[in-house]
Amino acid sequence: MKTPFITCVAAIVRKDLRAEIRSRELLSVMGLFALLSVLLFSFALELDRQAREEVVSGVLWVTLIFASLLGLNRSMALERDQGGLDAILAAPVSRAAIFVGKLLGNFVFTGIVGFVLLPLMTALYGMNLLRAPLILTTIIGLFGFATVGTLLATLTVQTRAREALLPIAMLPIVLPFVLTAVRATKAILSGAAANEWQSALGMLAAITLIYFLLCLLLYEYVVGE
């Protein structure tokens, strides 16, 4: 007799959120990293007004992906070190539910970082990033990162080199998300016609859906017996 899917997912998400509220480990690390990264970029690129408009979407997405990597590695390492995953696996729970639960947990954390980053960059770079289509792009893009990231972090955390391998495994695989997301962001920020960013956003959504289904199917093979 298996627990219903939704109940499992909700329980895993609740567990992750509660652990985070108590320790604040993930969010503080990811948030601080995102802030440092944005500052570092603005010094490293010596962003003047003209250059800013060109690179701001790149800065946004590179920061988001590295913050995601940091959070995913930490979240999976915690799960493993404290035996959380073993306990979940011992329960009669479908592997897909574990995947969706962990995915939503990771997505919530990266999402929070994203929503701190958008107003922050708006203030620091003097460009309005808080636009509805851009927020939607960020949500979908981060969901995509979390999808692939959850699968690959579960995989790499069981390898010898552990943390070091996640960026190497994940960065090439998330390229399609970065490609379409940067494209949509650029078009939105430059005030291009709606159909220009809509096509990129549609592509991003389609890629996210394909990856979600693929990872959902494949997760049971990486999570162990």
Added chain:
Amino acid sequence: MGEIKALAQEDLRLETSVPPRLLRLLSLVTVLGFGGTLFLGLRAAGTDIQQGEIQRIFYIHMPSFFGAFTAFGLTVVGGALYLARGSEKWDRIALAGVEVGLAFSLINLLTGSIWARPIWNTWWTWDPRLTSAAIMCLTYAAYLMLRAGIDDRMRRRAFMSVYGILAFVTVLITLFIIRVVPETIHPVIVGASPQNAQGGFEATSGVVTALIPSLLLWLTLLPITLMWHRVRLEERLDALDRLKMRVLSE
């Protein structure tokens, strides 16, 4: 000592050290075919009017990408069948696909780079298609690194099957990127070329006579023959591992 020898004979199946007849035949046909397509490309096809002799590199450049496509595609098939059936032979095919495909895509990058030097006046440019081809290579290099990092055999096979399937997305992107990011300068020979493409040439009859045989060879015979040899090597390495374990345990 004699006992170990007997074990070795049994485990390594030394009597099968000669490749099966079909593989020998396949190897011969592949070598002859490779020589034949080189002759077609270097001698039979006419010299390009605009680009001259350097255009001939195209008869290797494009087919090598499609050879990598076949090899990486077989990695997906091998990975999926391993996950479904659990037989290690499928995982060996997947690994062979990655190694052969990686070698082919490096040939693809290298020949493209040599061609670009006189035509685009640079060895390398961060064009979307070049970038995605480079990322494709890095993905499969990551596959080999990941694989080396997993000690447990069962886990390694399952994980790498999953990664081999996911990694194929980068191959598809390289193939279709001109539709997503239209401002590439990479020419397209078959079908409409992008507006900014530089260094394109007409698919004349000379191109067709040299290109099609080469493409067919790289798409089928070359990757399959090389992968078969690689699978056999992997089988023997596994047998050697088993033998070591048995000798150590006795």
